Amino acid sequence: MQLPTGPCIGVDLGGTKIAVARVEPDGTLSRRCRIDTRVTDGPKVIIQRMCKEIQKVMGTERVAGIGVAAPGPLNARTGVILSPPNLPGWVDIPLREELEKAFGLPVWIENDANAAAWGEYMRGAGSGADPMLYMTISTGIGGGVVLNGRLFRGADTYAGEIGHTTVDPSGPVCGCGRKGCLEVMASGTALARAAREAAERGNSLLSEWAEQKGTLLTAEHVFSALDKGDEAAAAIVERTVEYLAIGISNVVHLFNPRRVVLGGGVTRSGEWLFNPLRERLGKWLMSSFSGTFDLRQAELGDDAGVLGAASLWAEKRDTFETTS
Ligand SMILES: [Zn+2]
Numbered sequence: 440m441q442l443p444t445g446p447c448i449g450v451d452l453g454g455t456k457i458a459v460a461r462v463e464p465d466g467t468l469s470r471r472c473r474i475d476t477r478v479t480d481g482p483k484v485i486i487q488r489m490c491k492e493i494q495k496v497m498g499t500e501r502v503a504g505i506g507v508a509a510p511g512p513l514n515a516r517t518g519v520i521l522s523p524p525n526l527p528g529w530v531d532i533p534l535r536e537e538l539e540k541a542f543g544l545p546v547w548i549e550n551d552a553n554a555a556a557w558g559e560y561m562r563g564a565g566s567g568a569d570p571m572l573y574m575t576i577s578t579g580i581g582g583g584v585v586l587n588g589r590l591f592r593g594a595d596t597y598a599g600e601i602g603h604t605t606v607d608p609s610g611p612v613c614g615c616g617r618k619g620c621l622e623v624m625a626s627g628t629a630l631a632r633a634a635r636e637a638a639e640r641g642n643s644l645l646s647e648w649a650e651q652k653g654t655l656l657t658a659e660h661v662f663s664a665l666d667k668g669d670e671a672a673a674a675i676v677e678r679t680v681e682y683l684a685i686g687i688s689n690v691v692h693l694f695n696p697r698r699v700v701l702g703g704g705v706t707r708s709g710e711w712l713f714n715p716l717r718e719r720l721g722k723w724l725m726s727s728f729s730g731t732f733d734l735r736q737a738e739l740g741d742d743a744g745v746l747g748a749a750s751l752w753a754e755k756r757d758t759f760e761t762t763s
Contacts, residue, residue: 444464444503445502445503446503447461447462447504447749447753448497448502448504449462449506449746449747449749450489450492450493450745450748451507451508451554451744451745452476452509453508453509453552453555454476454578454741455578456473456476457476457488458745459471459496459745460472460742461502464753466561468742472492472495472496473741476488479527481527481529482528482529486532486538490542493542503545503753504544504545504546504547505544505752506546506749506750506751507538507546508549508550508551509523509549509550511523511550511600512597513548513596514595515548515549515550515553516595516596517535518547519531519532519534519535524614525579534548535548545752547748547751549748551744552573552575552581552599552602554743554751555575555581555583555702555747556571556584556585556700558739558743558745558746558748558750559738559747560573560590561747563737563738563739564700564735564736564737565735568696568698569586569588570585570586570695570696571696572584572601572690572696572698572699572700572732573700573701574601574686574687574700574702575703576683576705577627577703577704577705578626578628579628580601580625580703581602581703582600582601582690583599584598584696586694601621603615604686605617605618606620606625606686607619607624610623611623624682625679625686626705627705629679631658633675633678634656634657634675635656642671643670644669644671645669645672658704658705661676662676662711676715680712680715680719681719683712683716684716684719684720684723687699688720691720691724691728692725695728695731697732697733698733699733699734701713702737702740702743706736707740709736
């Protein structure tokens, strides 16, 4: 198929919001819009909502295609969403086919963390680094690897699930049904859970805040308590950093990346994370890996997924057909 060139539409369905923008071939984003996903509404209503936003952003001008970053697991080759823990009710949804039918345009569906990895590699903190490992820490933990100038997808397009590598076999059950995944030990959701457990034990600012009516403790509370010198919060953060160091060092040992980029909501107040993590990585990495990569904060924020999905759409023949 001869692919048209020109602006396309990038969509990120990965978070609690649906983000849509028009993406020019040079990577410029315009006409951004963001609406609540409202995940409990189920696939049919959410897809309708997404189509309405796409139409709004597209207007009457011609675009070449649509790239969508969606929560995994999904099959990028077929564009079918399999059964993401973060999108309840979505089981084997042929999103690519439905969008192609709705708009009459070629559509590309990519795992949201892979799309963000590609966005950061193309125009953000990962530029010029190869191999590059990207990891997003927000409500969940996702990852992507760029290798030899391409997104590394693996045999079935499922590669890069760093959040579901095991870091503690006796840990709690993860959204994927297995135990002690990095995601269940060190995500924003894990920080919030640890905060609530600490609050129950008492003797912490977290317990004081939890007693205030209507307060549901989140990762943000942990960082606020840490700033005020709270010991329970410091212990939670130390443990989180330890698990992140284990998870990252496992992937570093496999891919020997030149750069590791960390993004996602939990990394935005990066103070607590980067220096302690560098120190902890020293403990978990084989000595030969010392100084082989730099650790950087992502630069594109919420645009990474939209930009990455659109860029992957534009390059899909090049980046995809070689791995199939
Ligand atoms: Zn898991």
